[in-house]
Amino acid sequence: MTVSEQRHVTLTVNGDRRDAVVEPRTLLVHMIRDGLGLHGTNTGCDTSSCGACTVLLDGESVKSCTVLAVQAEGAEVTTIEGLAADGELHPVQKAFRENHALQCGFCTPGMVMAAVSLLRETPRPSGEQVRAALEGNICRCTGYHNIVQAVVAAGEASAPR
Numbered sequence: 001m002t003v004s005e006q007r008h009v010t011l012t013v014n015g016d017r018r019d020a021v022v023e024p025r026t027l028l029v030h031m032i033r034d035g036l037g038l039h040g041t042n043t044g045c046d047t048s049s050c051g052a053c054t055v056l057l058d059g060e061s062v063k064s065c066t067v068l069a070v071q072a073e074g075a076e077v078t079t080i081e082g083l084a085a086d087g088e089l090h091p092v093q094k095a096f097r098e099n100h101a102l103q104c105g106f107c108t109p110g111m112v113m114a115a116v117s118l119l120r121e122t123p124r125p126s127g128e129q130v131r132a133a134l135e136g137n138i139c140r141c142t143g144y145h146n147i148v149q150a151v152v153a154a155g156e157a158s159a160p161r
């Protein structure tokens with residue numbers, strides 16, 4: 001890669017300002033994993049099918065394999081590493097643990113990030129709403145039932161009554 005082909009990207013990741021040098025074709029997921037060393041965000045397909053790479057970009061959930069790193073210039077990115085605060089799991093992470101909503105865990109970061117985004121828009125979703133919102137996230141292990149149960153429980157636990 002020649003110097004002229006490199007791009008400098010500055011963004012905020014999990015509250016910290018980060019810089020990276022990338023190629024114009026570098027995908028956001030690859031910058032997150034390889035450039036920034038945050039390996040909680042997974043790549044399951046690279047074809048925008050599985051949702052394992054889901055992160056929040058300026059508060060909206062996106063499949064980070066569908067976004068170029070240079071498109072995130074100046075943006076705020078939240079990855080799974082940015083959810084826990086002061087040693088406490090995020091309520092969605094707690095709900096996944098309490099409801100046995102994972103097996104191998106490969107899909108889990110993407111599922112959790114998609115669920116966090118859903119709960120911001122729909123604080124107390126029904127099971128049907130959860131299934132619709134997570135339809136772009138594939139799990140090979142769980143059969144989905146406990147994942148849906150966890151997201152509904154997270155909404156019930158944290159939403160104002």
Ligand code: FES
Nearest residue numbers: 044046050051065
């Ligand atoms: S790796 Fe992005 S959707 Fe599968």
Ligand code: FES
Nearest residue numbers: 103107139140141
């Ligand atoms: S828990 Fe294994 S892919 Fe979802």
